Amino acid sequence: ISKAGSQAQTWGEMGVLKIEIVQYRNMQEKLTAQLGAEVYEAFIDRGQASVAADSPDLRDIIAKIRDTEAQIKEREERYRKLGGKEDDLQK
Secondary structure, rough: OOOHHHHHHHHHHHHHHHHHHHHHHHHHHHHHHHHHHHHHHHHOOOOOOOOOOOOHHHHHHHHHHHHHHHHHHHHHHHHHHHHOOOHHHHH
């Protein structure tokens, strides 16, 4: 019974990690779209000839994307350590 309970707990943790990974991936997609919209606005609406990653409008979005990537990697690693399969992490 103890072994079954332990396995159930592991599966529960894996399920939570998979949900969190999906949520972070969705957040990352939204941030990437926001970044694209900001770049488009800079070029088209404001008529800028170029944009830089360290511009205030882009810097915050890029930082959030990087943080999201780190969160995804961390959770994927924890999932693997619990015995999760790589195929389960594919979109």
